[in-house]
Each structure stands twice: as C-alpha cells, then as structure tokens.
C-alpha cells in the first residue's frame with residue numbers, strides 16, 4: 331500500500347461515492363449546529379419536505395448571540411432578532427429530533443468547546459459545522475471544517491458533503507517552546523509566516539515535538555486558527571493524550587467498543603514516506619509571545635517589536651497595512667509594548683477552555699486591573715463550573731474582571747458585548763478584522779497570559795516580565 | 798438556483814486585499830432567518846457612516862457603479878467566517894461574478910451554491926481587469942462560463958479554470974441536494990458498511 335498522510339486515511343474511510351472527475355460524497359460523522367447559520371437550512375428542508383437523515387449524529391447549541399449575563403433564559407432579555415434565532419433553533423431541534431443543549435443547560439457553551447467536552451468529537455471522524463472554526467476539532471485527529479448554510483442543509487438532508495480532496499501540508503514545530511510561549515503564539519506565528527491565504531487549498535497537519543508537548547486544550551487552540559491561515563482544516567495525529575482526554579466523556583465509546591475504537595485510532599498517523607505538497611518548519615525556540623498590530627490575523631509580531639511601516643510590505647499589502655494602521659490608530663515605529671489598552675476579553679473557542687483560564691488567573695493572582703473593563707467568558711457552562719471550583723473565578727473577580735456565562739460574546743459581538751468606536755481591546759479570540767468586536771473597535775489578538783498581563787499594566791505587555 | 802451562463806455588465810474595482818466576510822456583511826445583519834434582503838447592508842461599514850448616510854467615495858455608492866454586477870478585487874477575497882450571508886448579500890445587491898487572484902475556500906464554495914461565479918485569474922490579468930473596471934459604467938466586461946473566458950471592454954480575453962462539476966451545476970442552475978439524493982443507494986451502503994467497521998460513531 332502506498333504511504334498515506336493522516337488526512338488521506340480519514341478521507342479514504344469516508345468516501346461514500348466518487349464521480350469520474352474526482353468529486354466525492356464525503357460521509358459526515360458529526361454535524362454541529364448553531365443558531366446563526368442554520369435557520370435558512372432547516373427552512374429549506376421544510377420547504378422541500380425533507381427530514382434530517384441522521385438526527386443522532388446532529389448536535390445543536392445556541393452560542394453566537396446569546397447574552398452572557400444572568401437571566402438570559404428569558405427571551406425578553408435578548409434583542410428581538412436574537413431571540414427569534416434562538417427560538418428558531420429550539421424549535422428546529424425539537425421538530426427534527428436532534429441533540430440539543432439550550433441556554434438553560436449547564437452543558438451549553440460555544441459549539442466547538444461543547445463537542446469535544448461531551449465526547450461527540452472523536453479521532454478519525456469527519457466533523458462539520460456552519461462555522462469556520464470547526465477546524466478546532468482537528469486537534470483530535472478528526473477531519474473537521476466549516477461549511478456554509480447551503481451545505482448545512484445538504485448535510486442535514488443527506489449526511490454527506492460534496493467535496494474534492496485538498497492538498498496535504500505539513501507544519502512542523504520542532505523542539506521546545508520557551509517559557510511564556512503558548513499554543514496561541516504558535517498558531518499566530520504560523521499565520522504570520524504563511525499569511526492568511528497560505529493554507530488555501532490545503533489541509534494542514536501540525537506535528538513536531540512542540541505540538542506533541544501541548545495539552546489537548548493547546549492543540550485545539552492551534553487547530554482552531556488553521557482557518558485564519560486559509561486552510562480547509564487543521565489536524566493533529568491522536569496519541570495517548572488524546573485517548574486520555576476522550577475516555578469517559580458522555581458520548582465516547584465504552585467497553586468493547588472503546589477497545590475497537592482505540593485499535594483503529596492508533597493507526598491514525600501520517601506514514602513515514604507520505605507525500606506532502608508543502609512543508610513548513612518552525613523552530614519552537616524561535617517563537618516569542620506575539621500580538622497582532624493590524625486588522626488581519628497575519629499582522630503578527632513579537633511583543634518586543636514595533637508597529638511596521640506600510641512601505642516595508644509588498645504589492646497590495648502596502649495599501650492594506652496603511653489602512654490597518656490608520657484604523658488601529660497606531661504610528662509606524664511605535665513600540666508595541668507602548669500601546670495602551672481599554673478593554674480585555676478572555677474567552678472564545680480559541681482560548682475559552684479551562685487551561686486558558688488557569689493561565690490567565692496565574693498572572694492575575696493578587697493583582698488588580700488597570701483597564702476600563704475586563705471580562706472572562708468561559709467557553710462552556712462546565713468550564714465555568716470547574717473554574718469556580720478551582721477558585722479561578724474568585725481570582726478574576728478580585729482582580730476586577732466580570733465573570734460571565736458561556737457563549738461567543740465579544741469574539742464577534744453579536745450579543746450585547748461590544749466595543750465602542752475607537753475602544754482598544756486585548757483579546758484572546760481569533761479575528762481582528764475591522765469592526766469584528768464592534769463597529770470601530772480595535773482588536774489585538776494574543777494568548778490568555780498576555781491578555782492578563784495587559785489587563786494589569788493597561789498596555790500591551792510582555793508576559794515574560796511578570797513571570 | 799439561478800443559472801449562470803453569460804453576463805455582460807459593469808464591474809466595480811475593489812483593489813483591497815483580504816476583503817473579509819465581516820466587511821462584506823457585518824455580524825449585526827446575521828440575525829435574520831431569511832436569505833433575502835441583505836443587499837442594502839452589503840459592505841455596510843464601508844458604505845454608510847455612523848448616521849446611516851452613504852459615504853460618497855465608496856465604490857458601490859458612486860453613480861457609475863450602482864448597477865455593478867461584477868467585482869474585481871484584491872487577493873484572498875472572502876476570507877473569514879463561513880457565513881453564507883456574504884454571498885446572499887452580494888447576490889441581493891446584484892453581484893453575479895467576482896474576479897480575484899484568490900478566494901477563501903468556504904466563501905468560494907458558498908458562491909457556487911448561490912449562482913455567483915468566483916473567477917481566479919493571475920495577478921497580471923486581474924491588474925488589467927482592475928484598470929478596465931476603473932473606467933466606470935461605459936466599460937462593460939463580459940463573462941462567458943461555457944467557454945470559461947472573461948473579455949474586457951477593449952476585447953482583451955482571459956481564460957479561467959473552473960471545476961467541471963461546479964460549472965455544470967451553475968450552467969444548469971442545479972440544486973446539489975437533489976443531485977445527491979439520486980445517490981441515496983451509495984450513501985445507504987456506505988452507512989451500513991461504516992456502522993460495521995466503526996460502530997461507536
């Protein structure tokens with residue numbers, strides 16, 4: 331047998347039909363659904379008199395526009411259009427008989443945090459969701475990617491997706507990370523190197539010692555942002571850490587099925603001589619704590635650097651950098667560590683897991699914030715509960731952070747959590763686009779520890795100085 | 798789905814790189830449960846000021862581009878989220894084709910599901926077409942999907958690649974789900990075999 335990559339193996343195990351031109355019907359093992367990109371898909375099913383083909387493999391949770399303040403079970407506490415979307419999901423979940431975690435359920439949270447937490451996401455699966463950060467689930471060695479609403483409808487109706495195979499790209503992070511450097515710094519640094527279109531047409535497999543050393547939480551952070559690098563999906567081969575994480579979760583296999591699953595999962599790695607269409611290697615020790623300065627996730631620099639001059643770029647990027655710097659209210663040559671921050675947001679599907687809250691709390695312990703406002707939005711109700719049990723919530727509250735309920739919140743500001751025009755935010759989320767966190771809002775992306783450091787000093791700060 | 802065969806129309810130049818889905822349709826307009834009506838909010842934050850008044854120098858507000866059916870844009874158009882609201886808004890405004898050097902993967906796919914043709918051309922060709930678009934409403938570009946050719950207002954031609962299956966669906970306005978349903982037997986047998994091989998799924 332010819333050698334295969336991990337992507338090849340998962341792909342081959344899911345092709346239900348292949349046409350002469352290579353267009354495939356890929357069978358989908360898990361379909362995650364949220365309230366924003368699904369109403370039109372369910373409506374389409376109703377209009378065509380179709381049902382959900384595999385309701386048992388379909389899981390829904392409202393996350394994007396639910397408020398993260400108490401009392402949100404009452405639709406009166408939501409804007410009217412948000413309430414309509416959440417009510418539509420409630421109804422669709424019930425009518426079509428799919429698994430559902432309403433806001434009143436402690437297991438509710440951001441769809442990409444709930445999936446792994448409940449054991450819906452398993453190695454070797456195909457996972458889709460009408461959300462680009464579905465890439466997150468690749469941390470388990472699952473082929474996971476975002477789809478549009480027409481495709482959501484297609485998967486609901488047929489449990490398959492029309493796909494052509496992508497190319498294989500290997501991103502290797504060798505050696506060890508230096509202190510203060512986290513999974514977020516890895517994933518931002520990769521995008522800084524490849525650009526936001528560098529992964530277009532590829533599925534990325536992340537490998538190397540620095541990736542192996544990451545916890546499952548860290549691996550999810552890395553894969554989460556594969557999409558910001560333009561890739562269709564990000565993957566990390568499953569190993570003992572993966573199996574350990576999965577074992578015992580509510581929807582993970584048990585008993586004899588666990589053994590059978592484990593046998594197959596252990597074959598899920600890229601063969602020694604597998605073919606790669608593109609390879610990128612970065613030394614772990616070369617990665618520094620980074621922040622973004624512009625309005626594209628590729629605008630990444632070490633915290634010790636300065637705001638670049640637009641002329642230092644090439645082609646269309648010169649104009650884009652000029653526009654970014656103006657939008658961000660910065661000056662070329664200004665030290666990144668001199669940039670003052672108004673707001674800190676810790677949360678999102680990139681960094682809203684327990685380990686992220688621990689990392690931020692570690693820096694915040696016994697300190698007070700020096701910014702106008704700061705909030706922690708745990709990725710799920712269960713993350714929140716665990717953080718309370720571990721005493722992290724108290725650390726955040728004592729420091730002056732707001733301690734919120736689970737949801738997407740200020741990651742995309744569809745709920746009431748938004749930046750005002752010109753307000754500058756240190757955020758652990760994944761997108762710094764113009765207006766992403768509120769019209770005119772200015773976003774700097776970074777790790778939870780770096781965001782905590784910024785909260786204490788009121789400026790972008792090198793977390794290594796606080797360790 | 799509306800067919801796309803041949804189109805001759807006004808092209809609006811948008812030389813910006815990395816035009817993302819948040820620019821195309823900001824999140825406050827994602828709270829709809831319908832597919833239609835998003836055209837007025839296309840590029841909302843670039844198109845209107847804080848009072849909701851039009852910003853006169855935004856390309857689609859200029860008299861010569863109000864009827865544009867084609868966009869010529871910089872690299873990596875449509876990056877960002879999977880929101881299909883982006884092609885819905887473009888379509889609702891009247892955009893039927895977009896020319897760029899590259900598109901984000903999910904956005905690219907979403908276009909085909911909505912009767913919009915995204916065309917990838919090399920930088921030199923996009924540069925020529927960008928200049929052509931800058932001439933305004935007298936310069937009409939022609940896009941011929943059957944023959945896979947873009948013709949500038951001066952008659953200069955550029956051929957482009959497109960996946961044969963996607964082309965077939967767009968030319969004929971075919972609905973993917975209907976097509977896949979015809980393969981139900983293959984899905985059934987795959988499902989039966991997979992539930993033996995991986996019963997834990």
Ligand code: SF4
Pocket residue numbers: 393394440441442461463678679680737738741742759760
């Ligand atoms: S947390 Fe942000 S990126 Fe993640 S699913 Fe929610 S809105 Fe999307």
